[in-house]
Amino acid sequence: MLYADGDKLVFRFDDHLLWIEPWGENAFRVRATKLAYMPTEDWALSSKPQTGKLNIEIPADKEKEACITNGKIKAVVTKRGKVTIYDSKGTKLLEEYARHRRDPTDPKCSALEVEARELRPILGGDFHLTMRFESLDSKEKIFGMGQYQQPSLNLKGSDVELAHRNSQASVPFALSSLGYGFLWNNPGIGRAVLGTNTMSFEAYSSKALDYWVVAGDTPAEIEEAYASVTGYAPMMPEYGLGFWQCKLRYWNQQQLLDVAREYKRRNVPIDVIVIDFFHWKHQGEWKFDPKCWPDPDTMVKELKELKIELMVSVWPTVETASENYPEMLERGLLIRHDRGLRIAMQCDGDITHFDATNPEARKFIWEKAKKNYYDKGIKIFWLDEAEPEYSIYDFDIYRYHAGSNMQIGNTFPKEYARAFYEGMQAEGQTNIVNLLRCAWAGSQKYGALVWSGDIASSWGSFRNQLSAGLNMGLAGIPWWTTDIGGFHGGNPDDPAFRELFTRWFQWGTFCPVMRLHGDREPKPEGQPTAPGADNEIWSYGEEVYEICKRYILIREELRDYTRGLMKEAHEKGTPVIRTLFYEFPNDRRAWEVETEYLYGSRYLVAPVLEAGQRKISVYLPSGASWKLWGEGGKIHEGGQEIEVDCPIESTPVFVRV
Numbered sequence: 001m002l003y004a005d006g007d008k009l010v011f012r013f014d015d016h017l018l019w020i021e022p023w024g025e026n027a028f029r030v031r032a033t034k035l036a037y038m039p040t041e042d043w044a045l046s047s048k049p050q051t052g053k054l055n056i057e058i059p060a061d062k063e064k065e066a067c068i069t070n071g072k073i074k075a076v077v078t079k080r081g082k083v084t085i086y087d088s089k090g091t092k093l094l095e096e097y098a099r100h101r102r103d104p105t106d107p108k109c110s111a112l113e114v115e116a117r118e119l120r121p122i123l124g125g126d127f128h129l130t131m132r133f134e135s136l137d138s139k140e141k142i143f144g145m146g147q148y149q150q151p152s153l154n155l156k157g158s159d160v161e162l163a164h165r166n167s168q169a170s171v172p173f174a175l176s177s178l179g180y181g182f183l184w185n186n187p188g189i190g191r192a193v194l195g196t197n198t199m200s201f202e203a204y205s206s207k208a209l210d211y212w213v214v215a216g217d218t219p220a221e222i223e224e225a226y227a228s229v230t231g232y233a234p235m236m237p238e239y240g241l242g243f244w245q246c247k248l249r250y251w252n253q254q255q256l257l258d259v260a261r262e263y264k265r266r267n268v269p270i271d272v273i274v275i276d277f278f279h280w281k282h283q284g285e286w287k288f289d290p291k292c293w294p295d296p297d298t299m300v301k302e303l304k305e306l307k308i309e310l311m312v313s314v315w316p317t318v319e320t321a322s323e324n325y326p327e328m329l330e331r332g333l334l335i336r337h338d339r340g341l342r343i344a345m346q347c348d349g350d351i352t353h354f355d356a357t358n359p360e361a362r363k364f365i366w367e368k369a370k371k372n373y374y375d376k377g378i379k380i381f382w383l384d385e386a387e388p389e390y391s392i393y394d395f396d397i398y399r400y401h402a403g404s405n406m407q408i409g410n411t412f413p414k415e416y417a418r419a420f421y422e423g424m425q426a427e428g429q430t431n432i433v434n435l436l437r438c439a440w441a442g443s444q445k446y447g448a449l450v451w452s453g454d455i456a457s458s459w460g461s462f463r464n465q466l467s468a469g470l471n472m473g474l475a476g477i478p479w480w481t482t483d484i485g486g487f488h489g490g491n492p493d494d495p496a497f498r499e500l501f502t503r504w505f506q507w508g509t510f511c512p513v514m515r516l517h518g519d520r521e522p523k524p525e526g527q528p529t530a531p532g533a534d535n536e537i538w539s540y541g542e543e544v545y546e547i548c549k550r551y552i553l554i555r556e557e558l559r560d561y562t563r564g565l566m567k568e569a570h571e572k573g574t575p576v577i578r579t580l581f582y583e584f585p586n587d588r589r590a591w592e593v594e595t596e597y598l599y600g601s602r603y604l605v606a607p608v609l610e611a612g613q614r615k616i617s618v619y620l621p622s623g624a625s626w627k628l629w630g631e632g633g634k635i636h637e638g639g640q641e642i643e644v645d646c647p648i649e650s651t652p653v654f655v656r657v
Contacts, residue, residue, distance in 0.1 A: 016081065019038060023051075023229060024228055029212050045229050047228070055069045084096065088215070093176075093178055094213065100112070130202045131202075144474040146170045146171035146475050147471065148471070160194065179216060181216065223474065230442045231444060242514070242552075245274065246516055248517070248518065250276065272309045272310075273310060279312065283315055283318060284317060287371075314373070316356065319350065333364055356415035383436050413436055414443040438453075444479065450477055452481075458500070466607060480512050496611070499648065505551060507605070510577070511577060562576075578600070587639070603655060604621075606644075613646060620639070626654040628654055
C-alpha cells in the first residue's frame with residue numbers, strides 16, 4: 001500500500017512500514033521498521049530545516065509506482081516498496097539492491113531472496129539491520145565516514161567498521177562523486193561495505209532503518225546542507241588559533257610553569273599548554289592532587305599573565321577508590337555492567353565510567369569540574385574517553401541502554417562532550433572547546449575538537465593522518481587535530497625521528513588546530529603513567545628548533561585568515577582543511593589527488609610524507625593560478641603538475657593568486 005500522510009510518502013506491506021519525508025532542501029529522511037510504530041528518536045538530525053517545493057504523486061493504478069520530489073531530489077517507490085533516488089536531471093543516485101521474486105516486473109527479479117531493507121529480529125525485541133544498495137558506478141568515489149587509520153582518502157571498495165576505537169572515529173556521513181550525501185543515522189555498532197558490486201550499511205542492533213540523503217551540484221552545497229540538519233560548530237575561541245604545547249605528561253606545577261616561562265623567554269608564541277592525565281589522586285575526583293599541584297589558582301593566574309590558556313585532561317573514568325564512587329553508585333550515575341564485577345577496565349586502578357547519557361550524571365560531573373577547574377579560570381577541557389574500544393568490545397557496558405543490545409554505543413563520545421558543553425553554556429560561555437578522542441555525527445555542535453588518538457610515531461602513521469583529517473572534515477567535523485610527531489615513541493635525540501617530527505610539525509601548521517603532543521622515549525620501564533621524555537620544540541636540537549619557531553610564527557601570521565576559516569565552519573559547516581575537489585569540483589584530476597589539500601580556499605599544501613625526500617611533484621588544480629610561497633613573483637597556471645624543491649627547512653605551500 002502506498003499513500004501520502006502529510007508531507008510523507010508511506011509504504012506499508014504486512015509488518016513492514018516505510019516513511020520517506022523531506023528533511024531540509026533537496027533532502028529526504030528515509031525510515032523503515034517492523035515494529036507497530038515508527039521510533040521517534042532523531043539521533044544526529046538535530047533540526048528539520050524548511051523544505052523547498054514538495055510534490056507527492058500517488059498513482060490511481062495500484063500497480064504503478066509512487067514518487068516524492070523535494071527540490072533537486074526525487075524518490076520513486078514501486079508497488080512492492082523498492083526505493084530509487086534521482087537528482088533533478090534524472091540521474092540515478094541510489095537504488096536499493098533487492099534480489100527476490102515478489103515483483104516479477106522488476107528487471108532485477110531473482111531467486112536469490114536478498115532483501116534491500118532487512119530487519120532480522122534478535123533477542124531483546126530489536127533487529128539486526130542491513131540496508132543494501134546497488135553500486136551504480138564502479139568509478140564512483142566516496143569520502144567522509146569519519147576517521148580511519150588508513151592512507152586511502154577515497155573509500156570506495158572499503159569495508160568500514162562503524163564503531164569507536166582509540167584513533168578510530170565513526171562519523172557515518174558519506175559524500176559521493178555522483179552528487180549526493182548520505183548519513184547513516186543509526187548509532188548502532190555495525191559495518192559499512194562500500195563495494196564495487198554492492199554497498200551495504202549494517203547495525204547489529206536497532207529498532208529501525210534511518211538514513212538521510214541529499215542531492216547537490218557541488219560538494220560544498222552537499223556539505224552545507226548536511227551541517228544544516230546536524231548542527232554547526234561554535235566559533236573557535238581566539239586561543240584555539242595558535243600553537244598548543246602538550247606532552248605525556250607534565251606531572252607537577254613547577255615543571256609546567258617552567259615550560260611556559262621558557263616559551264615566553266624565547267619569544268615563541270604559545271596559546272595553550274596542557275595538563276594531561278593523572279594530575280588527580282584517584283580517577284573520578286576531577287581535581288588536582290595537592291601533592292603535585294599545590295596552588296592551582298596561582299598557577300592559572302601566572303599563565304593568564306603570560307597570555308597562555310590552560311587545558312586539563314578530564315577522564316570519564318571513576319575508580320572504586322575515588323571519593324565520589326559511593327555517591328555515584330548509589331545515585332545510578334555510573335554505567336551498568338551485564339556481568340561480572342563493576343569494572344570496565346584497569347588503568348592504574350579498577351575503574352568504570354560515568355553514564356554520559358544520563359542528564360543527572362552529566363550535571364554531577366560538571367559541578368565537580370566547575371568547582372575544581374572552571375572557577376579557577378580553566379575554560380578548556382580534554383575529554384579523553386579512556387580507551388573506548390575496551391568498553392564496547394570486552395565488557396559490553398553499553399548494553400543496558402537499549403535492553404539487551406548495543407544500540408547507542410556510538411553516541412557516547414558525543415554525550416561526553418555534551419556534559420561540558422551544557423555546563424559551560426550555563427555559565428554564559430559560548431565559544432567552547434572540548435578535545436575528544438572520538439566523535440559521532442552532530443558532535444561538532446558541542447564544541448568537539450577531535451584528535452586522532454594514540455597513533456604511532458612513524459611515516460606510515462603520518463600518512464594516515466592526512467586522509468583521516470580530510471575525511472573527518474567531509475564527515476562534518478571541522479575541528480580536528482593530531483599529535484604532532486605521533487604519540488607512541490619517538491626519541492628527540494634520534495636524527496631519523498627528528499626528520500619525521502620536522503615534517504609533521506610543518507604539516508601541523510596547516511591543520512585546523514596546531515597541537516604538539518606525544519609520549520617520548522626514553523621513559524621508565526613498566527610505568528604507563530610516568531612522564532615521557534621532553535617534547536618541547538627546543539628538545540630536538542637547534543636546527544629543528546629554528547624550523548619549528550619559524551612555523552609557529554607562520555601560524556601567527558595566518559591568525560586572521562584562520563579565524564575566517566573558523567567563522568565559515570561556524571556559519572556554514574565548511575571544512576577548515578579541504579580536498580582539492582571541494583574547491584575545484586569541475587577538475588577531474590582534483591578528485592584523484594590524495595596527498596595534497598587546501599587550508600581554506602587560498603593555500604594549497606603538499607606535505608612531505610617520506611623520509612629523505614627533497615623534491616616533490618605537486619598538481620595545481622585548474623581554474624586558478626598559483627604562486628609558491630616564498631618563491632617571489634613566479635605564477636604557475638592551474639591544470640598542471642610541477643616539481644619543486646622541499647628542503648628540510650620547508651614544506652611546499654602554494655598561494656592561490
